[in-house]
Amino acid sequence: MLSISSALQGFTTLTTSKHDSGSARFELVPSDLDDLLVGSPKICIIGNYGQGNVGDESLLAGTLSLINGRGDLTVLSKNPERVAALHKVPAAAMKSFRGVWALLRSPVVIVGGGGMFGAGQPPLVSLLAFVLLIEATLGRRVGLIGIGVYPGVPGIVAWALRRLSSRASFVAIRDEASREVFSGAKLCADLAFSVTPASRDELNRLRKTHGIAAEGLMVMSLKPAPDIKLIQSQVEVACIAARAWLNAGMHHQLVFVCLSALGDFGWGRTHTDESMAAAVINQVKGEVPSYSTRVVCITPELSPALAKALIGSADKVVGARYHAMVFGASMDRPTLGLVFEPKAQRFCDEYDISQFALPYGDVQHLLGWVRN
Template sequence: MSDIVISGYYGFANAGDEAMLAAMVEALTDLEPNIKLTVLSGNPEDTRRRHGVDAVYRLNYPEIVRVLAKSRLLISGGGSLLQDVTSDRSLYYYLSIMMLAKKMGKPVMLYAQGIGPVRGSLARGAMRYIGNMVDIITVRDEGSKEELKRLGVTKPPVYVTADPVLALHPVDKQVGRTILRRYALEGATPLIGISVREWKDWPHYKQVLAQSADAIAAEFGARILFLPMQWPEDMEAARKIAGRMKEPATILQEECTTNELLSLVGNLDLLIAIRLHALVFAAVMHTPLIGISYDPKIERFLESLGQTHIGTLQDVMVEGLLEKMRQLWPQRREQDRMQEERIHALRDKAFKNAELALELIRR
């Protein structure tokens, strides 16, 4: 019996999404150890090996029908699945899985999703129609709740919780130190991490990050480490930035597990990130962070920590990044203590997602 089927962006070597799935599996099995989970994955073999769950190929619809028939709940999430900025095809895919489950009489839950932006009129209509069919919705921020209202999704109960990854507990830092040793960075201090992604081949933010990293290395005597979250795409973006730098920089050359990346982030003195889940990893590991926004989800997450971003990919400036760095550096430990209470509250909210999912099954 497949108790819960999980649909999301899994099996694509994206560290943030794999961390979300790991956190969901951990929370659900903590609450219900005997629950059976099946994940719709782009790489079922990797998902089975990595997470210890059943998995089927996400485009094998006969197999999806088979596992849904045996299920008691479809979870769609977490992550930014329901948006048409990166791709409108993926939006329709996730909506089609939700529609299929409802046509088969199965409860559907949107799990800790970041909603929108949804811009196309057809996409907005599809969101409104299918969104109002689902049984319960949890979103990871207030902005997503407001986006649902704008889309006209008003029938299901909506709870504002938090990103599932925030339910993970900090991990031991020794694993990260072992990895850093391979790059001759163990004990390097200060060690500044940078997490980047490619976005529309824009050159501005790459030049800004290259100049900022050079200035940080010179002014603070820092070593620079690029941490790819999407493998291997983020490596190419990191190479473009490192290639513009005058100071030496190191790029992590290997695909890491969730725990390995968390441990690495825990060894940093500060993280500068474009990727959302790099920022979430820093919050989990109590590492000071600076965020650059390419999507409203970055701004919403930083707001939940009582912070603001230093600019978008189009308007971020070297002076602004360095000013933030100089403000944060002397008081980074004090800021961490101030944020600890916020992060603890967010961790409780993240765990609430799993509690609501199991309550839906029991009902």
């Protein structure tokens, strides 16, 4: 495992002003989609939904809030049963007759957010770019809402997306990096900003179920990184923050919020949010008094609304997961990003969020942020 003293050097607390990229960013509201949804048409929504990732589900929840009940919609997903149960909307499998029929019959097709276009994208996503281009060329209304396109996207796919940009009825990108493909698009806040947090009653029920206190709470959301050394260093940094927080007061509590059931970067179930949380708990449990009642781990079972409400109730938020940072920022909570991905760094830069750049960081600065 990496030595903290030798490997972690370079913590930064950024002081750039919000939205200083030179382009105005706006938070989408339902009226922004009035032209796209005129006539309350049949709508087909496409995205990486139903895969056990709360961040992706928040993109769908944000999209649905913008549609605001207009139109007869169907969501295409690899797991339509999960989508239907979580969001209470009709859903169909992407590779099914019902899914293909929903796409063909819908005059409006919406891709609801996320950075699906980039290095390592699956073949189905590459195909989607051409399907959308054909739909728009045939006169269908295509909406790309809060979309991200990143370095490494195959050239032929970038070609299709550039042509789609001029044909789509509505295009809003979630960061400046996507302008290389969607040069004239509007810059919008991540769709998770549009998610309405769960009610106080719902949050209190969650607290009661898991034994979560109403005060003195740090929420931590970890994410498997591309290589094992980054995973190990993330666990070590999380241990340092956990010890500092829990030992600063007996009323302090740490809640791990696991936002994905599977590890990214091909890890699957080998390394997950939950297994990383367990590694931290295993290391600190002998050093923290009454740890069994002061450390809680919530598996990826939360709705986006509950996840946002819980993170919004925390005194401190430590996140490697992008949407943990988004929820923290959108709920105006003190947030620290454990950063190893460009998209996370860009988000922290823009929203003036403190960040610890993995695998290097200054532990004393980290401790100061935790204790402040």
